[in-house]
Amino acid sequence: MAGYKVVDVKVTLFDGSYHDVDSDEHSFKIAGRMAFKKGFREAKPILLEPIYEIEVMVPEDHMGDVLGDISSRRGKILGMDTDGSHQIIRALVPLKELFRYSTNLRSMTQGRGIHRQKFNHYEEMPREIAEKIMTEHAREKVEEEA
Numbered sequence: 223m224a225g226y227k228v229v230d231v232k233v234t235l236f237d238g239s240y241h242d243v244d245s246d247e248h249s250f251k252i253a254g255r256m257a258f259k260k261g262f263r264e265a266k267p268i269l270l271e272p273i274y275e276i277e278v279m280v281p282e283d284h285m286g287d288v289l290g291d292i293s294s295r296r297g298k299i300l301g302m303d304t305d306g307s308h309q310i311i312r313a314l315v316p317l318k319e320l321f322r323y324s325t326n327l328r329s330m331t332q333g334r335g336i337h338r339q340k341f342n343h344y345e346e347m348p349r350e351i352a353e354k355i356m357t358e359h360a361r362e363k364v365e366e367e368a
Contacts, residue, residue, distance in 0.1 A: 223267055223269065223356055223359075224269060225362075229270075268347070268352070269346070269347040269352040269356075270345065271316050271318060272316070272343075272344055273316055273341075273345045274314070274317050274320060274340060274341055275300070275314055275340055275341075276292075276297075276311075276314075277310060277311070277312050278311045278313070278327065279308050279336050279337070280308060280335040281309075282308070284332075284334070284335060285309050285311075288311060288330060291327075292311065292315065295315050295319035297315040297319070299311065300314060320339060323337065323339075324337060
């Protein structure tokens with residue numbers, strides 16, 4: 223679909239046949255590859271993206287800016303806590319959206335905001351983003367073949 227590894231697939235072969243002239247290891251590999259490609263397309267595969275849990279500690283007066291920024295990055299707020307004069311925001315954000323986040327956070331909070339991030343899970347990528355990635359992959363493949 224987009225040149226990435228395929229995971230979580232189970233394949234069951236129901237029937238096969240052997241012929242003395244045409245059946246050899248190479249032929250079975252080719253037939254298996256062709257069958258997988260056909261079945262894969264018919265199974266309506268999806269692209270998954272890594273989702274990270276972030277914890278952001280910011281001064282209270284920058285809370286609105288940081289919450290807005292997390293939302294603009296397709297983030298889902300999990301909760302907020304208070305630690306003295308700082309607010310702690312916990313959210314789930316796609317890894318793709320965290321590129322240059324620490325630089326942007328420092329800019330938004332005049333250098334007083336910090337964050338931690340760790341992998342949480344994989345989630346289905348939004349359709350419009352997945353289609354853009356698949357289109358780009360197809361274009362690159364055509365350019366390679368030319």
